[in-house]
Structure formats: C-alpha cells, structure tokens
Amino acid sequence: MVYSSEIDKKWQKKWAETELYKFDENSDKKKLYCLEMFSYPSSANLHCGHWYNYGVVDSWARFKRMQGYNVFHPMGFDAFGLPAENYAIKTGTPPKETTLKSIAKMTEQLKCMGATFDWNYTLNTCDEDYYKWTQWIFTKLFERGLAYQKEAPVNWCPSCQTVLANEQVKDGCCERCKTPVVQKKMKQWFFKITDYADELLKDIDGLDWPEKTKKIQKNWIGKSHGSLITFDIDNGMKLEAFTTRADTLYGLSYVVIAPEHPAVPELTKPEQKQAVEKYVSDAAKLKEIDRMSDSRERTGVFTGSYATNPVDGRKVPVWVADYVIATYGTGFVMAVPAHDERDYDFATKYNLPITRVIVDKDGKEQPLPFCEHGKLINSAEFSGMTTEEAIPAIVNKLEKEGKGKLTTMFRLRDWLISRQRYWGAPIPVIHCPHCGAVAVPESDLPVRLPENVEFRPDGESPLKRCPEFMHTKCPKCGADAMRDPDTMDTFVDSSWYFLRYPDNKNDKEAFNKDKINKMLPVDKYVGGQEHATMHLLYARFFTKALRDMGYLDFDEPFLSLVHQGMILGPDGQKMSKSKGNTINPDDSISKYGSDVFRMFLEFAFAYTDGGPWNENGVESMARFVKRVEALVEKTLALPDGSTEIGTTEKKLDFVRNTTIQSMTRDMDLFQFNTSLARMMEYLNALNDYMTGNINKAFLLDCVKTYVLLLSPFAPHLSEELWEKLGQPYSIFNQEWPKVNEAALVQDTMKIVIQTNGKLRGTFEVAKSTDKDTLIQMAKDQIKDFLADKEVIKEIYVPNKLVNLVIK
RNA sequence: GCGGGCGUGGUGGAAUGGUAGACACGUUGGUCUUAGAAGCCAAUGCCAAAAGCGUGAAGGUUCAAGUCCUUUCGCCCGCACCA
Incomplete structure (x- = not known):
C-alpha cells in the first residue's frame, strides 16, 4: 500500500455512507462543543489558513472523541458581506448567486479535508431561515431598549460608501480598504453594548482565553474610575465634566467643550459666534486620522461664556477645542494646565493661567506639567492631603451641594450596526409617520432581501431604490409607512451563529432553550486574534442580552479560546496573490494526500505562532508516512517468533506508555508539533525493536497502539492501517490509549x-x-x-x- | 506615551528551577547504483581539542537559571488627545 489521495477518497466515502460523524443529541457521553470560527464563502479553493484552522483543530476534535466525549463539531458560512457585493458591482452577478456557488464549492472542499464536521448541522447567514432569526433578535433587542436610533457623528468610509463601527476603524482608516475615514452626522441604529460594559469586563477574568486577548478586550472596554463634577455656566446651564483628578480642582484654569457637543451654540456669545462656528465646521471637516495625529498643535476658541469652579466660586472661561472627544465622558472637561500635559500645551499657547496645586510626595515642586499623584497645596482645607485622600474628600464636599459624585466611565461605545449596503440582513423596522420606528412583528419575519436591486454604491442604501421593498404598511396603525433601508453589520450575523448550530433546523424559534442550554457554552473555540475587540466582544454581549431576556441560561459563549498563528509565504511575508507567495494546499494534497499536508501543518509550527512555509517539510512528512506504512507491513509479514516479555519488550513498552502520556498532555495544550515528535520517537523505538528478537504478538499490540495514537493526525491513513491490521471499522470508535502505570516503572x-x-x-x-x-x-x-x-x-x-x- | 508579548544552532522549533538544542529541515560523509533519485547508516551549537564557552546584554537569588528577580537593548502586537 502506498498512502495517497485515493485512500482519502475511499475513507471519506465510507465515513459518509456509514454516517460515522453523525452527532447523537441523546448520547449520555459528556458533550464537548468544539468550534472553529466559520468562514466567508470564497470562490477560491481552501487556502493554508483554512487548513491550519479547520484541519488541525479537527485532529483535536478526533482526539477528544476517542477520549469518550460526545463531540459536537459543526461548520457553516458567514455569507453576507462586502466582497460578494463588490464583485456584483463589478460583474453584475447577483451576490446571492456567487455566494451560494461559493458555499457549494467550499462545502465540497471541506468534505475532502476529511474532517469530523456533521453537515446536518450546517448554517449559512444569508439563508432566509437564518437571517429571519437575526432579525428576530434585533426586534427583541429593540423591545428591550438595547437597539436604538440616534443622530450621531459616525465613521464614514468614502470608498465603501458606508458607516463603520469603531472597531472597524484602524489608525483612522477603514479596516477593509484603508481609505481614511471621515466623520459624518447620520441617523443610525446602535446596539447598547455599553449597558453590559461592567459585566463584559468583570467576566473576562473567568475565561480560559489567551491572556493577551483578555487584556485587549479589557483595554477596549476601558473602565476608568473618576468623578463627575457639575459646573454652573453664566448663561444658567449646568455642565458635567468627568475627571480622574478631582484633587486638582483648585488649579482649574478654564473648561473645554468638544466642538460636536450640542451645547456649543448655546454657550457661544454673539461676539464669538463667527469664530466658534468657523472652528466647529473646520473641526467637522477634519479627517479622523488628522485629528488623531498627536503632532498637531492644539487649537481652540473662546466661547465668551464663563463657568464657576464649584469649590471656590471662581469664574473660568469656557473654550471649545477639538482635543476634547465628544463621545468620551461628557464631552466637556475641566482644564488644569499645571497637572495635565494637554491642558499645559493649550494654556501656554493661549496664555491661560497655570496654577500649581500638586507637589510630589516629598513636598518638592516638580517641573510643570506634573501629572503624577502627589500632595495638595493651595487647595484650602485640602492642602496637605495626598491625591488619594483628596479625591474622595473634595468630591464628598461637592456631593453635599449636589455638584459632584464618584463614578466610573467606559471607553467602550455603543455598537453602530446600520450599513448603507445591500448584501446583509435588512433591519426589521418600519418607519411610520404616526407611530415612529416600529419593529416588524415576528409573524412577518423575515423581511426578505429583494433580489432585483441596483446595488451601485452612492452613499444611499441600495434598498432605498427598491420601491416594492420600501413601501409598506405600519404594523401598528396600518398607515402607509416606509421600511428601514439599511442592512445590519455582518458582525450581527456572527454574534449568535454558535447558538443556532445545535438547533439549526428549528423553524419555530431561533433556537430551543433546553437544547442550547445542554450544548452550550462552546468548550473550545478556535479562530484568529483579529477578532478580539469585535466578534468575540459582540458575541459575549449577545449571549448576556439573550440571557437577560430569558432565552438561555449561561453567561459566556466561549469558555476556552485558542488563536491559531498565521502561515506565511516562504519569504516570511503574509501570503497574498499580489506578492506571488501563496501556497496552494491542493498541489500538496494531490501529490501526497491530505493527511500528509495536515500533519505537516501540525508538526512544522507551534500552533499559536504559525510561521513561514517550508516546502521541504511536506516532503519529510511524506517520508514519515512511508516509514509508518513500512512498519505495519513488516510487522504483518513477520513469523510468530518468541512469546517472551523480556528487557527489550519492557523497554519498548516503556516508550509506548511515555508516548501516550506526553501526547495526551500535549494534545490538551494544542501542542501538535511536540505530539508528532513523540510519534516519531515511538516509531524509532519500534524500528529499533525490530532489529532484535521479536515477540510478534507483543509487537502487533504496540503497532496497534501506534496507529491509534496516529489516527487523530492522519485519519485516512490510520483508518486504512487499522483495516490492514484486521481491526474492526472504525478506528474512530476506538478508545484513546490509556497509560499503563506499571509499564512506566523502571x-x-x-x-x-x-x-x-x-x-x-x-x-x-x-x-x-x-x-x-x-x-x-x-x-x-x-x-x-x-x-x-x-x-x-x-x-x-x-x-x-x-x-x-x-x- | 501607556499596556502586553517575544529574543535559544544555518532553519522550524523542544526543554514541571535539575543532562540546553527533543523532533525535524538543511548540510557533510558513507552505503546501495553504470549513474542519478529514493532509501538506509553516521556526523552536525562554537572551538583542532579531554578542558573551556554558549539561550539578546549586564547584574542578582540558588548547590543548580533558557526558566525566578532587577536593569538594559532589540523586535512584534494592542491602545493612543480617554481628561
């Protein structure tokens, strides 16, 4: 026998015919939900990244299956999104057509991988039966006040012609096309993820996730402890400022409001009107990337108004300046130039007073601006206190007058989900002139995405150009009304797909509560780290929101998370067609068989690191496979020989058991490379043994163990060898070998x-x-x-x- | 600037504080062959070398440090006017 892709086909066929990987919902074995992030259906063949994610994790799933878990291992498609739509704009082919074709092709390819996916549980987010429930979740969030509409300055990508979530803006540019993002004021739908900020932060600690990912998510949520201080303005308004340094209040020099703040016009005195309006409109024109640049000089204008410092009654000027961010805190801040770098620069430029109120812990006057904690001076009865003492003391005093309180602030903003694009789930809302925004009732879902739509992007939602879609009746009052023309961010689709898998054919509800309480949470989730602040955060939010609405009973969707590394081109660069450094797995697979390719990926890299491709490695894996085959064939051809268990047998048995021991440990750690290294060592030990006097029965037993241990890594090859050894189908119904402690004693x-x-x-x-x-x-x-x-x-x-x- | 991670042979990478470099790739030599390829055998951190030196650098803790601590350099990643 020579292992090849013919052997792959043979067993793939048999596995399909015998429904070997059919998931048994009623099994009394312990469930294990093993999930890889689903993929975007692309017309191209599976690439190395797919194989690295799906093929390698499949080996882990097989290992767990053999350990006796009832492994649930589904696969589906994240099918809505821009690539299909952009392709449609270029070629005129409807996105649905391209997408369905791609899904069919990709499904075939995934089957050729020989993975344990049970395709009875697949799903596809552009399927009506799926997005109906995406829309249903939207309406539930809407009912609960977790989905709302507001006019807000949003990130607009002039190239994609759509708004973007904060998470999709990288360095002031569109994450997808790198075009600089501009600010635009638009009425948009948001999900109130900020309601869950505290819980999302708190629960991170209990997750078995990479520390780095946890940190990224914590920073993104960005909890900061501080105080809200109320300032009386001379026009009778009251404005609150958030500060972490209430102890510096006696050093107040001026206050600043963000240009986008709605109170700006009211604060502006007639003499300053022209200057302020110009400043505000200039600020609006600035691209996000320019505004972020820290080399930019601080700018601002005086509004003409004055605010009163609540601790000493002194009046300070109100400025408007774009170094204040409208969307963080209250968009209004107190400026203490002596103890804040930004305020110091600003005050120096505009000649505003700089008063020291903090000295260092030893009482020394450090050069200004001095931004560290220290001791208060020039601060009335608070002088002499440390920063830590003074903050509660000052806030406490203000609180008695209703002018201050301790609070926490989050960096996390609400999730903007409207997209002015075609290929997504329509937002299930009807805008009625009498009733306002009304959610489409469940009985009318799904709101179908019409097919005859011109999807040329011009900043307007393509659906607006489809009158049959837009015109409808208000579900509440029956009046003529219009549908919402926007579609949902595709991250909405992927925020709950793991909940749908176990109950993917349910046409009465999104998922049955009992079913998913039994199957969820996901026990092992594997996917790229780039989703740290997006998908992984959104999915957690959905889970918690659905829990609070009573649809499920767990707090977190993904208990344990692993990020695979990235496979780079042979030149160490990210693989890309334009660089010409892509490696097509199909070439290796047709030449060597899929198990060789899979094992190469497992052996050549530390799984979470990835690294550059090395062609020689695939060859060496093919040689390894040949040696394994030779071992089995030679063993079978042996005469019966001795039946003695002597030193050489004991020595081999020792290796066999240490191999089982370390592989079992390494597999749980996702250390596929060291697991395979142990297999090579065990092979060498077997070959050594064969040079001596052989006990065939004992050797056969060791070879059987060998094939069992190899089977998660090389499923087709092992199934074939198992059959060669005269063992009953299927090797994947066998138990993972257990360590014989006695054999470990030397x-x-x-x-x-x-x-x-x-x-x-x-x-x-x-x-x-x-x-x-x-x-x-x-x-x-x-x-x-x-x-x-x-x-x-x-x-x-x-x-x-x-x-x-x-x- | 803040936060996190990583620096080990020619290469990918191994090492619960206890033989650094497992397992491979590559290279070299041998064997087989008319020849080559494949296979098999051997060698392979540095140094001609028993000794000595070696995990980015410098200190420290320890009987013993790649591993723990301090400082430092370099690279990567995340956040970045967050008040």
Whole structure:
C-alpha cells in the first residue's frame, strides 16, 4: 500500500455512507462543543489558513472523541458581506448567486479535508431561515431598549460608501480598504453594548482565553474610575465634566467643550459666534486620522461664556477645542494646565493661567506639567492631603451641594450596526409617520432581501431604490409607512451563529432553550486574534442580552479560546496573490494526500505562532508516512517468533506508555508539533525493536497502539492501517490509549553527575541503590576531574542527579 | 506615551528551577547504483581539542537559571488627545 489521495477518497466515502460523524443529541457521553470560527464563502479553493484552522483543530476534535466525549463539531458560512457585493458591482452577478456557488464549492472542499464536521448541522447567514432569526433578535433587542436610533457623528468610509463601527476603524482608516475615514452626522441604529460594559469586563477574568486577548478586550472596554463634577455656566446651564483628578480642582484654569457637543451654540456669545462656528465646521471637516495625529498643535476658541469652579466660586472661561472627544465622558472637561500635559500645551499657547496645586510626595515642586499623584497645596482645607485622600474628600464636599459624585466611565461605545449596503440582513423596522420606528412583528419575519436591486454604491442604501421593498404598511396603525433601508453589520450575523448550530433546523424559534442550554457554552473555540475587540466582544454581549431576556441560561459563549498563528509565504511575508507567495494546499494534497499536508501543518509550527512555509517539510512528512506504512507491513509479514516479555519488550513498552502520556498532555495544550515528535520517537523505538528478537504478538499490540495514537493526525491513513491490521471499522470508535502505570516503572534510573551545576557525566544504576552509594559512584566516575579539587557539599536529588559543590 | 508579548544552532522549533538544542529541515560523509533519485547508516551549537564557552546584554537569588528577580537593548502586537 502506498498512502495517497485515493485512500482519502475511499475513507471519506465510507465515513459518509456509514454516517460515522453523525452527532447523537441523546448520547449520555459528556458533550464537548468544539468550534472553529466559520468562514466567508470564497470562490477560491481552501487556502493554508483554512487548513491550519479547520484541519488541525479537527485532529483535536478526533482526539477528544476517542477520549469518550460526545463531540459536537459543526461548520457553516458567514455569507453576507462586502466582497460578494463588490464583485456584483463589478460583474453584475447577483451576490446571492456567487455566494451560494461559493458555499457549494467550499462545502465540497471541506468534505475532502476529511474532517469530523456533521453537515446536518450546517448554517449559512444569508439563508432566509437564518437571517429571519437575526432579525428576530434585533426586534427583541429593540423591545428591550438595547437597539436604538440616534443622530450621531459616525465613521464614514468614502470608498465603501458606508458607516463603520469603531472597531472597524484602524489608525483612522477603514479596516477593509484603508481609505481614511471621515466623520459624518447620520441617523443610525446602535446596539447598547455599553449597558453590559461592567459585566463584559468583570467576566473576562473567568475565561480560559489567551491572556493577551483578555487584556485587549479589557483595554477596549476601558473602565476608568473618576468623578463627575457639575459646573454652573453664566448663561444658567449646568455642565458635567468627568475627571480622574478631582484633587486638582483648585488649579482649574478654564473648561473645554468638544466642538460636536450640542451645547456649543448655546454657550457661544454673539461676539464669538463667527469664530466658534468657523472652528466647529473646520473641526467637522477634519479627517479622523488628522485629528488623531498627536503632532498637531492644539487649537481652540473662546466661547465668551464663563463657568464657576464649584469649590471656590471662581469664574473660568469656557473654550471649545477639538482635543476634547465628544463621545468620551461628557464631552466637556475641566482644564488644569499645571497637572495635565494637554491642558499645559493649550494654556501656554493661549496664555491661560497655570496654577500649581500638586507637589510630589516629598513636598518638592516638580517641573510643570506634573501629572503624577502627589500632595495638595493651595487647595484650602485640602492642602496637605495626598491625591488619594483628596479625591474622595473634595468630591464628598461637592456631593453635599449636589455638584459632584464618584463614578466610573467606559471607553467602550455603543455598537453602530446600520450599513448603507445591500448584501446583509435588512433591519426589521418600519418607519411610520404616526407611530415612529416600529419593529416588524415576528409573524412577518423575515423581511426578505429583494433580489432585483441596483446595488451601485452612492452613499444611499441600495434598498432605498427598491420601491416594492420600501413601501409598506405600519404594523401598528396600518398607515402607509416606509421600511428601514439599511442592512445590519455582518458582525450581527456572527454574534449568535454558535447558538443556532445545535438547533439549526428549528423553524419555530431561533433556537430551543433546553437544547442550547445542554450544548452550550462552546468548550473550545478556535479562530484568529483579529477578532478580539469585535466578534468575540459582540458575541459575549449577545449571549448576556439573550440571557437577560430569558432565552438561555449561561453567561459566556466561549469558555476556552485558542488563536491559531498565521502561515506565511516562504519569504516570511503574509501570503497574498499580489506578492506571488501563496501556497496552494491542493498541489500538496494531490501529490501526497491530505493527511500528509495536515500533519505537516501540525508538526512544522507551534500552533499559536504559525510561521513561514517550508516546502521541504511536506516532503519529510511524506517520508514519515512511508516509514509508518513500512512498519505495519513488516510487522504483518513477520513469523510468530518468541512469546517472551523480556528487557527489550519492557523497554519498548516503556516508550509506548511515555508516548501516550506526553501526547495526551500535549494534545490538551494544542501542542501538535511536540505530539508528532513523540510519534516519531515511538516509531524509532519500534524500528529499533525490530532489529532484535521479536515477540510478534507483543509487537502487533504496540503497532496497534501506534496507529491509534496516529489516527487523530492522519485519519485516512490510520483508518486504512487499522483495516490492514484486521481491526474492526472504525478506528474512530476506538478508545484513546490509556497509560499503563506499571509499564512506566523502571528497574534502573539514570543519574546525572554535576559539579557546581555543570554536567560531568551520567550513569545508570538500580533503583534500589542508596544515597551514599550513589554519591560514591558519582565521585568514582569523575575521580580524574576531582583529583585536585575539594568537595565541600553534596546535593542529591532523588532518582535524578548528584551535584558536587567543589572548590 | 501607556499596556502586553517575544529574543535559544544555518532553519522550524523542544526543554514541571535539575543532562540546553527533543523532533525535524538543511548540510557533510558513507552505503546501495553504470549513474542519478529514493532509501538506509553516521556526523552536525562554537572551538583542532579531554578542558573551556554558549539561550539578546549586564547584574542578582540558588548547590543548580533558557526558566525566578532587577536593569538594559532589540523586535512584534494592542491602545493612543480617554481628561
């Protein structure tokens, strides 16, 4: 036999016919939900990244299955989104057509991978049966006040012609097309993820996620402890400012409001009107990227109004300046130039007073601006207090007058979900002239995406140009009304797909509560780290919101998370067609078979690191497979031989059991590379054994263990070898080998000899040897080295080493 | 600027504080062959070398440090006017 893609086909067929991977919902084995992030259906063949994610994790799923878990391992498609729409704009092919074609092709390809996916549980987000429930979730969030519409300055991508969520803006540019994002005021739908900020932050600690991802998510949520301080304005308004440094209040020099703040016009005195209006409109024109640039000089204008410092009654000017962000805190801040760098720059430029109120802990006057914590001076009764003491003291005083309170602020903003694009789930809302925004009732869902729509992008939603879609009746009052013309961000689709898999055919509800309470949370989730602040955060929010609405009973969707690394081109660069450094898995697979390709990916990289492609590695994996085949064939061809269990048998049995032991551990750690290294060592040990006097029955047993251990990595090959060994179908219904503790006990031990911690030699000795004898043996072995040295201390680590401290 | 991570042979990468470099790739030599390829055997951190030196650099803790601590350099990632 020579392993090849023919063997792959043989077993894929048999697995399909016998429904080997059919998931049994009623099994009494312990469930294990193993999930990889689903993929965008693309017309191209599966690339290395797909294989690395789906193929490698499949090996883990097989391992768990053999360990006796009832593994749920579904696969589906994240099918809405811009690429299909952009392709349609270019070629005129409707997105639905391209997408469905791609899904069909990709499904075939995934089947050729030989993974354990149960395709009865697949889903596709552009399917009506799916997006009906995406829309249903929207209406539930709307009913609960978690979906709302507001006019807001939003991130607008002039190239994609749509708004973007904060998470989709990278360095002031569209994450997708790199075009600089501009600010635009538009009425948009938001999900109130900020309601869950505290819980989303708090629960991170309990997750088995990479520390880095947890940190990224924590920073993104960005909780900060501070105070809200109310300022009376001379026009009778009251404005609140958020600050983390209430202790510096006596150093107040002026206050600043963001240009987008709605109170700006009211604050502006007639004499300043022209200047302020110009400033505000200039600020609006600035691209996000320019405004963010920290080399930019601070600018601002005086509004003509004055605010009163609530602690000492002094009046300070109100400025408008774009260094204040409208969307963080209250969009209004107190400026203490002596103790804040930004305020210091600004005050210096515009000649505003700079008053020191903080000295360092030792009472020294540090150069200004001094932004660290310290001790208060020039602060009335608070002088002499430390920052930590003064903050509650000052806020407490203000609180009695209703002018201050301690509070927390989050960096996280609400999630903007409207998109002015075609290929997405329509927002299920009807705008009625009498009733306002009305959610489409469940009985009228789905709101179908019409097919005859011109989707040329011009900043307007394509659906607006489809009168049959737009015109409808208000579900409440029956009046003529208009549909919402926008579609939902595709991250909405992916925020709940893992809930749909276990109950994907349910046409009465999004998912059955009992079913998903049983199957969820996902036990192992594997996907790219780039989703840290997007998908992974949104999915957590959906889970918590649905829980609070009573649709499910768990708090977190993904208990344990792993990020796969990235496979780079042979040149160490990210693979891309334009660089011409892509590797097509199909070439390797047709040449060597899919198991060879899969094992190469498993062996050649640390899973979470990835790295550059190396063609030689695939070859070497093919050689490994040949050696395994040769082992099985040679074993079968052997005459019966001896039946003795002697030292060589014990030695091989020891290797067999240490292999089981370390592989079981490494697989749980997603260390596929070291697992396969152990397999190579075990193979070498088997080949060594075969050079001697052979006990065939014993050898066969060891070879059976070998094939079992190999099976998660090389499913087709192992199934074939299992059959060759005369074993019953299927190897994947076999149990993962268990360690025989007795075989791990050895009669001898290897002792390392060190002097001052440096290796001098080793020796093999009977386990029963006592300490003093051992030390003497060690000394004897290196007596030449010790000849002119004095041993001043002897360290003995039981069963391991002797370290002689010498002079 | 703040936060996090990582620096180990020619390469990918291994090492519960206890033999650094497992397992491979590559390279070299041998064997087989008319020849080549494949296979098999051997060698392979540095140094000609038993000794000595070696995990970015410098200190420290320890009988013993790639691993723990301090400082420092370099690279990568995240956040970035967040008050």
